Amino acid sequence: RQLLEDNRARHTSDAKRYREIYGFDLEDTSIYDLVLETDAQTPQALAERILARVRELFPEEAAR
Numbered sequence: 001r002q003l004l005e006d007n008r009a010r011h012t013s014d015a016k017r018y019r020e021i022y023g024f025d026l027e028d029t030s031i032y033d034l035v036l037e038t039d040a041q042t043p044q045a046l047a048e049r050i051l052a053r054v055r056e057l058f059p060e061e062a063a064r
Helices: 002-022 043-057
Strands: none
Touching: none
């Protein structure tokens, strides 16, 4: 439990620092091509999702 609380506090501190210094919102994931929730995923499933997204973004390269 303490570890989760420490992790949340660190994330809050990091988010504040990034917002103040860089003007970047850590909660805004719209800038990313792919966001993976890894809690209940196998490495194989994650790899498949990554490859599927790469094929979407670069269909010419995937066809090679």
